[in-house]
Amino acid sequence: MSRIPPVEDSQFWPEDKESDASQAFATMRDLFRVMAHRPEIARQTMQLLQTVMRGGSVEPRLKELLAIRVSQVNYCHY
């Protein structure tokens, strides 16, 4: 269980919002709910995440592959 309880009703992670970005990162919901103890940090981090993943000219699919690869390396690198 998380050392810091998630803020249950934090609306930083709009459950309903159908935009692909929030959908794609729904699994990070708990992370943002913990971060929501500081709502402004959570809000701006979310904004940055969406800008980084959706902005610019590198195709989002490649960015998603990179995000996955980072976690694989972090959790399997010995």
Add this chain to the structure above:
Amino acid sequence: MAAHTALAGQLGVSEELLDALYHIDTHRHLFTARELVALRFAEIMTTAARDIDEALWDELQAHFDDGEIVELAMVIGLFNGFNRFADALQIEPPARSQGQGKAQEGSGERRKDTEAYGHERGATEGPD
């Protein structure tokens, strides 16, 4: 971590692609040169960011302009940050709801290592 298996599921990134990523050295044919360079950049920046050598840098510049490299570095940096944040605070990824990938065998208690992936451990690709 399993969150990213779930993430992959939601992004339509198939388990096979996840496996390919996981064992990238033997699945290079599934990726374009551009993707392979970016993935290599992600691996080195994650494990030894100071060791981005000139050869890799030249390859990066061959495929990406300066602004795009900033995008890649920010994605990699952000997700490294999230991984550390989640580890330090022991934020467990949500259990995968639909079992569309390989079912996770092993004890019910969630163990925070690669078994959470439901994959056997591949050879890790350290910097060669």
